[in-house]
Amino acid sequence: MALRACLRTKPGLTGLLSQLSSCSSHGAAHMSPALVAQRRSSSTSQKIKVDFDQSTGVAVMRMQSPPVNSLSLEFLTDVCIALEKLEMDKSCRGLIVTSSQPKVFSAGLNILDMYGKSPEHCVEFWKAVQEMWLKFYGSNMITIAAVNGSSPAGGCLLSMTCDYRIMADNPRYSIGLNETQLGIVAPFWFKDTMINTVGHRTTEMALQLGLLYSPAEALKIGLVDQLVPEDQVLTTATETMTKWLAIPDHARQLTKSMMRKPTIDKLTSNREADVNNFVKFITKDSIQKSLGMYLEMLKRRKA
Ligand SMILES: CCCC/C=C/CC(=O)SCCNC(=O)CCNC(=O)[C@H](O)C(C)(C)COP(=O)(O)OP(=O)(O)OC[C@H]1O[C@@H](n2cnc3c(N)ncnc32)[C@H](O)[C@@H]1OP(=O)(O)O
16 A cells, blocks of 8 residues: 555656646646647546546546435445545545535535335435545545535535535535434444544534534534635635645655544445445435425426
């Protein structure tokens, strides 16, 4: 692993080109447009857009699944494929995750993927939720969430898998694990991720009450690391990334792994049981009823 990490910090041809260009005060300006184009790559699925700049080693993943970037099976699959590709590309050292949708980072799990669906669908869906979490939480890359809107439930979970969270300082936005408000119990690994982020006591209260926090409250309890004006979320994420990139990869990666491995191992060794629990729980009549009512409430709110 240390060797892999070492190789990762060694610049390839593209890295060398970028180092050469950064020696000059206007490196990119002296390069031919074709060479500059080679240093950036972009891939777009229906649900996400990933821009990777090889000269910095940083990729930006924009969630673009209207209206609210809810985590559907299709969305989760696209995210997992993109993460896998980035993880395998040794020149990619950092990933910023943000939203292209106005006012919302992610509304969490797609309720329509849990409501009125067959047990087979629920199995596929939950495996994809687990996979996304495992890939983000166990990533070797530096991950920064640029939370430019509300981020309830699974959206909050997604941001908590990242190494650092920057949120838009807009009191209309909220973030938190609000599952109990929907009559749902957050799974143990949602709970563990939150404990690792804000501590046991705060998590216990937050989960029992299904609390959604304003950005100022989230900063106070450590659920987010920094608040900035809305139009500065992405630029601040980029600046923060530069600081994190200055730390040697192998030391940072091993430290991250040391901190997160017990939590990751717990889910890895209980994946099947966790899927079974989910299906058993979510297909209960009472849970289906409360999900249906919640969906109605969301739709009524709009009218
Ligand atoms: C053991 C079981 C564990 C299961 C774990 C579950 C974790 C979860 O993630 S459950 C999902 C919980 N999510 C929420 O509670 C968020 C609900 N949504 C909102 O609070 C708001 O939509 C928002 C704050 C994210 C955005 O508000 P805004 O006013 O901008 O938009 P809306 O008008 O409310 O919504 C627009 C549109 O989107 C639909 N929608 C919203 N959230 C979801 C969702 N999570 N899944 C599917 N669809 C969602 C909403 O119904 C509207 O649809 P229509 O345009 O068709 O009316």
